Amino acid sequence: MSEILDYLPLLLEGAWLTLQITAGAAVLGLVCAFASGLAAVSGSRTARAVSMVYVEFFRGTSALVQLFWLFFALPLVGIRFEPIAAGIVALGLNIGSYGSEVVRGAIKAIPKTQYEATVALNMSAYRRMRSVILPQAVVSMLPPFGNLLIELLKGTSLVSIISISDLTFSAQILRSGGSDTLTVFLVVLVMYFLMAYALTLGMRALERRGAASIGRGKIPIQRDVAKLPEPV
Amino acid sequence: MDTDKLADVVHVEPPAAREMVRFDKVVKRYGDNVVLRELDFHVKPGERITLIGPSGSGKTTILRLLMTIEKADEGKIHVDGDCLTHTRRGDHDVPADEKHIRQVRKKIGMIFQQFNLFPNMKVLRNVSEAPVHCLGLSRGEAEARAIELLELVGLGTKVDAYPSQLSGGQQQRVAIARALAMQPKVLCLDEVTSALDPELVAEVLNVLRNVAASTDITMLCVTHEMKFARDVSDRVLMFDKGQIVEEAPPDKLFTQPEHQRTRTFLRAVLEEH
Numbered sequence: 001m002s003e004i005l006d007y008l009p010l011l012l013e014g015a016w017l018t019l020q021i022t023a024g025a026a027v028l029g030l031v032c033a034f035a036s037g038l039a040a041v042s043g044s045r046t047a048r049a050v051s052m053v054y055v056e057f058f059r060g061t062s063a064l065v066q067l068f069w070l071f072f073a074l075p076l077v078g079i080r081f082e083p084i085a086a087g088i089v090a091l092g093l094n095i096g097s098y099g100s101e102v103v104r105g106a107i108k109a110i111p112k113t114q115y116e117a118t119v120a121l122n123m124s125a126y127r128r129m130r131s132v133i134l135p136q137a138v139v140s141m142l143p144p145f146g147n148l149l150i151e152l153l154k155g156t157s158l159v160s161i162i163s164i165s166d167l168t169f170s171a172q173i174l175r176s177g178g179s180d181t182l183t184v185f186l187v188v189l190v191m192y193f194l195m196a197y198a199l200t201l202g203m204r205a206l207e208r209r210g211a212a213s214i215g216r217g218k219i220p221i222q223r224d225v226a227k228l229p230e231p232v
Numbered sequence: 233m234d235t236d237k238l239a240d241v242v243h244v245e246p247p248a249a250r251e252m253v254r255f256d257k258v259v260k261r262y263g264d265n266v267v268l269r270e271l272d273f274h275v276k277p278g279e280r281i282t283l284i285g286p287s288g289s290g291k292t293t294i295l296r297l298l299m300t301i302e303k304a305d306e307g308k309i310h311v312d313g314d315c316l317t318h319t320r321r322g323d324h325d326v327p328a329d330e331k332h333i334r335q336v337r338k339k340i341g342m343i344f345q346q347f348n349l350f351p352n353m354k355v356l357r358n359v360s361e362a363p364v365h366c367l368g369l370s371r372g373e374a375e376a377r378a379i380e381l382l383e384l385v386g387l388g389t390k391v392d393a394y395p396s397q398l399s400g401g402q403q404q405r406v407a408i409a410r411a412l413a414m415q416p417k418v419l420c421l422d423e424v425t426s427a428l429d430p431e432l433v434a435e436v437l438n439v440l441r442n443v444a445a446s447t448d449i450t451m452l453c454v455t456h457e458m459k460f461a462r463d464v465s466d467r468v469l470m471f472d473k474g475q476i477v478e479e480a481p482p483d484k485l486f487t488q489p490e491h492q493r494t495r496t497f498l499r500a501v502l503e504e505h
Contacts, residue, residue, distance in 0.1 A: 120340075120411070122337050214396075215351050
């Protein structure tokens, strides 16, 4: 049992790197998801085509091969990535392609009648998206985004193959160093689970806030109307 | 509701033309189904007209074309002297672009059967959002006016509620305040009480009666509320198969309809109510 204490620091360091890569790729993925998802519902045929190519390419090919491509193939044409950067870019682009479909689907799912109401109020296309469509669509994006985030967290173990010392890589080191494989990997499983569960709890909190923001679920106590500023 | 106050809050600019709305040989098809056949009609400034007719006769389509939610296949629509559907380029008319449509569309407002409030905004924001972004009012001005309007429709205490916390009748009154906040010259009412429980119909119709009594807003109304139509409208148009069958002031049309089609329709509607 005391052996655990010996290798725990290494595993914790690995877990920390895993979280960092997850965070980096999640941010990049979110940006890609919105850029591509909005392009997919835009009026521009070119934007829709670019989005489609992006989604189909990154969703339709293996994330591991994409990572290899970035890390091993691109240097051959002079583009070099640090291993961690390569990991974040590959995983971010990959998860962003799935996220793009989430964004597109959520926007498409907003009832036509909401669109009609914005026309009747003479809103511009930008204002419609910004004030009406996106605030509602984002709420329904949260559960699938939560799924993708956990997929991403677990997917980061791929980067161990390009010798980034994430959680999985650290476990491999301990195994080859003769540590008790059974315990090491059990601890690693538990650590992945705890991180995923923390993300789940975080996403649930966001979902509750999201539901309240569109008047569903528990709504914060209303301000006293009497305290509103007097009409000028 | 204080009608004088409503007239103070809702300023309707004087009309720029003798006809507020004009449909010129307007054709609308859905696939092979012709909904409007070369429809011609006009509405004078301040006039209240009611469109009646069996479902599928094209009444609602007229409102949706006017609101630019749908596009006409042929013909032109004019609003307050401006062409809504076309712009002049050189010496011929081309279909209007979004910029031109927005310019003309600001004169038109609409109230929907299903209210269509924005669920992500509280009541106050529902009413003030478009005036801020589409009329250029400051947030403070827009909210002050929204509060006045909400008080006038009897919802001064609900500014901080979400639409989901309101009854259908309350939601529809918010929708009326929201439409009025944009100072429209023309208001389209598309079966505004059809989705309401019977006991909530009166509160909505009373608000609309007051709007009609105290403003000069031109109104086009699709409704099955014949009593309301009679009270408010100057003219009733009976539609069938995408054309006007008969038109007359409500007292005449409801009591002595000339056309057989109008008679059978009215009999059916009155029996139902």
